[in-house]
Amino acid sequence: MFGRVDQGRRRGRALLAWIGLLLFVVSFAWLQRLSPILGPQVDIRAPATDGPFALVVLDPGHGGQDSGTMKAGMLEKELAIDVAHRVERLLQLQGVATLLTRTGDTYISLADRAAVANAQRNCVFISIHFDDAARPAATGVETYYAAHQISNSTRAASWLPFLQRTSMESANVESQSLACLIQEALVTRTQAVNRGTTPQQFFVIANVCHPAVLVEGGFLTNADEMNKLATGDYREQIAAAISDGLMRYREVLQQQRTPLAVNLPGGE
Numbered sequence: 001m002f003g004r005v006d007q008g009r010r011r012g013r014a015l016l017a018w019i020g021l022l023l024f025v026v027s028f029a030w031l032q033r034l035s036p037i038l039g040p041q042v043d044i045r046a047p048a049t050d051g052p053f054a055l056v057v058l059d060p061g062h063g064g065q066d067s068g069t070m071k072a073g074m075l076e077k078e079l080a081i082d083v084a085h086r087v088e089r090l091l092q093l094q095g096v097a098t099l100l101t102r103t104g105d106t107y108i109s110l111a112d113r114a115a116v117a118n119a120q121r122n123c124v125f126i127s128i129h130f131d132d133a134a135r136p137a138a139t140g141v142e143t144y145y146a147a148h149q150i151s152n153s154t155r156a157a158s159w160l161p162f163l164q165r166t167s168m169e170s171a172n173v174e175s176q177s178l179a180c181l182i183q184e185a186l187v188t189r190t191q192a193v194n195r196g197t198t199p200q201q202f203f204v205i206a207n208v209c210h211p212a213v214l215v216e217g218g219f220l221t222n223a224d225e226m227n228k229l230a231t232g233d234y235r236e237q238i239a240a241a242i243s244d245g246l247m248r249y250r251e252v253l254q255q256q257r258t259p260l261a262v263n264l265p266g267g268e
């Protein structure tokens with residue numbers, strides 16, 4: 001009695017296995033027939049665009065109650081947003097999507113600026129500033145990158161109090177390359193003194209998990225440079241240089257899958 005039941009169960013299982021196999025073969029054949037109708041299969045892992053970045057986040061420094069450097073009625077926050085809007089226009093003309101961390105004269109914290117970029121999946125981040133110095137002779141353009149930036153994994157785990165942020169920072173060849181290319185274009189376009197590229201752990205770039213640089217487009221404390229910055233033509237050249245550097249960076253990434261640090265004469 002017991003043996004017969006056992007045998008029956010085994011037959012039942014074998015039958016189920018055959019039915020399962022048959023269903024698998026039939027559904028596979030059905031999907032094969034259906035695929036030309038559905039069109040080519042979409043790989044959901046593919047990036048939104050074929051470029052190395054889908055978006056440029058522009059960060060005009062300061063804003064609102066934080067004017068940045070002020071000299072003879074010229075405010076760093078106003079220069080920064082003017083240049084950011086110019087870069088935005090130039091990039092959009094070339095089909096590159098942009099996003100500004102502020103569009104008006106509003107105060108945005110450094111953490112919120114970084115968060116705008118970190119909410120994006122595939123972007124680069126450009127912070128735009130102008131310089132000041134105690135020495136009026138100080139002049140020129142400079143581009144900063146953070147030698148260490150947070151990574152995506154750092155960001156995901158940053159809420160865990162027992163994880164050390166510093167231990168998860170990633171070395172940063174992309175940002176350095178981007179800084180070098182923008183700096184080269186700035187010097188070419190403006191003919192300003194080349195102060196090179198400098199690694200600096202500025203909060204707003206160190207806390208972005210995408211390639212990020214901070215541009216200092218000249219000294220408000222230098223009379224010659226301030227006179228140039230007062231003209232729309234000069235600010236357009238700064239914007240064009242940032243756009244040139246970004247497009248060149250995109251070309252380099254497209255040419256070589258693993259980005260290499262770009263060494264420039266005069267660059268740090």
Ligand SMILES: [Zn+2]
Nearest residue numbers: 061068129130
């Ligand atoms: Zn500034």
